[in-house]
Amino acid sequence: MKLLLAAVGRAKNGPERALFEQYASRLKLPFDVREVEEKRPLSSAERKAREADLLLACVPAGAVVVALDERGKLYGSEDFAAAYGGWLERGAPCVAFLIGGADGHGDAVRTRADALLSLGKMTWPHMLVRAMLAEQLFRAQSILDGHPYHRA
Numbered sequence: 001m002k003l004l005l006a007a008v009g010r011a012k013n014g015p016e017r018a019l020f021e022q023y024a025s026r027l028k029l030p031f032d033v034r035e036v037e038e039k040r041p042l043s044s045a046e047r048k049a050r051e052a053d054l055l056l057a058c059v060p061a062g063a064v065v066v067a068l069d070e071r072g073k074l075y076g077s078e079d080f081a082a083a084y085g086g087w088l089e090r091g092a093p094c095v096a097f098l099i100g101g102a103d104g105h106g107d108a109v110r111t112r113a114d115a116l117l118s119l120g121k122m123t124w125p126h127m128l129v130r131a132m133l134a135e136q137l138f139r140a141q142s143i144l145d146g147h148p149y150h151r152a
């Protein structure tokens with residue numbers, strides 16, 4: 001079992017990347033990062049469809065797919081830990097978290113996704129979303145392990 005982050009855009013060196021790496025390095029499961037990019041000038045609809053294809057091409061067959069989407073399901077951290085534990089127990093080769101581009105996810109991602117995860121109703125910059133996701137995964141791991149990092 002491993003974790004995968006597939007995301008539109010390339011992370012530059014900077015505080016968002018450092019924060020992501022700080023939390024990702026605390027995860028016990030291997031956490032692979034795949035970045036995709038479409039540089040051709042496309043309409044918004046074409047771009048979303050193309051980015052969806054690129055993201056889904058990163059996902060191994062049988063993976064649990066969780067798409068990060070502001071219109072997705074809102075969880076408290078303990079509920080998220082329970083959901084995360086359930087995804088890990090499905091016997092899938094990987095749990096894949098997908099972060100979209102400036103126009104959001106294409107329909108193919110929403111159709112394939114086993115879950116749509118919201119980090120709140122506000123729109124966050126995609127590089128911050130990576131860091132926030134990594135922190136919540138570390139928090140979920142701590143909750144599942146009974147580690148005191150999380151205080152209810």
Ligand SMILES: C[S@@+](CC[C@H](N)C(=O)[O-])C[C@H]1O[C@@H](n2cnc3c(N)ncnc32)[C@H](O)[C@@H]1O
Binds near residue numbers: 067069099100102104
């Ligand atoms: C700049 S946002 C794109 C927002 C776009 N207008 C939309 O409708 O999704 C880039 C990506 O960051 C992620 N994202 C941004 N805010 C989020 C939130 N509140 N919850 C979950 N994911 C979020 C999503 O994966 C989104 O595709």
